[in-house]
Amino acid sequence: METIQNKAGEDVSSELALVQAAKKGDLEAFSGLVKRYDRNIFRIAQHITHNEDDAQDVVQEAFLKAYQNLDQFQGNSKFYTWLVRIAVNEALMKLRRRRSDKTVSLDEDVVTEEGAMPREVADWSPNPEQLYGQSELGDILKKTIQGLPPGFRTVFVLRDVEGLSTEETAEMLGLSIPAVKSRLLRARLQLRERLAKYFKSKKGGDGQP
């Protein structure tokens, strides 16, 4: 079947056919892989770099590197997993260049205690998204996730936004499964804590922050 689906990781057989053709220099086939995954790579790169120009560069560089190194893709993992790993490395390099400390890595900030124990336990409004207009909500979500350390937000984006498994995320990031799980927990709790001030129920006398 030649059906090409947008959702990452599906329709593996035709993906493998595209990869095999691209390995032989078929640019049409490689273009099919680009169209299949460019949105995902852009989203992931934006989440890591927080800069649209950098994210665009990451998309281009990740696909170019993938094309140049297709020989090294063994086929024992999904092409998408391999591609994301390249993209995450490119995105982290961009981030390092923009930050003076040059120490950005997926391992940083793991000792932070923030969000380890929830402080905010007021319930949220029944439909918190409807408290805000679409663009305002987008700004809130961006601002909130940007405050997380890169290692946390990268794991959150791969697992919870892109819907990849813990095992796939671990493989992409070169982390152990327990490390992915602990970052995911921290990321989820920190986001929850930070979103609470926007979404918590006004009923019941909870004061404004």
Next chain:
Amino acid sequence: MKNCKEFLNELTDYLDGTMTEAVRAELDEHLHWCHDCHVVLNTTKKTIEIYRDNTIYELPERLRVQLQQAIITKCKSTKVVRKSSE
């Protein structure tokens, strides 16, 4: 009986449904009487849903086409040395 700290440690597995029935039953028991953990569970679930349902970094179509063209142009002009293994 699980306490709040233990519940939190298991929260990710609980949300992802990756735990044994026995552990799940213990956590459900904790949720029955602990209002705070109940709120934390529901609002964490909501946090994930909100991020999943509201794509905040969508690639605009016009930019997408430009990027695709740029990638293929670069691929065309790049020299790729393929091993003759396959």
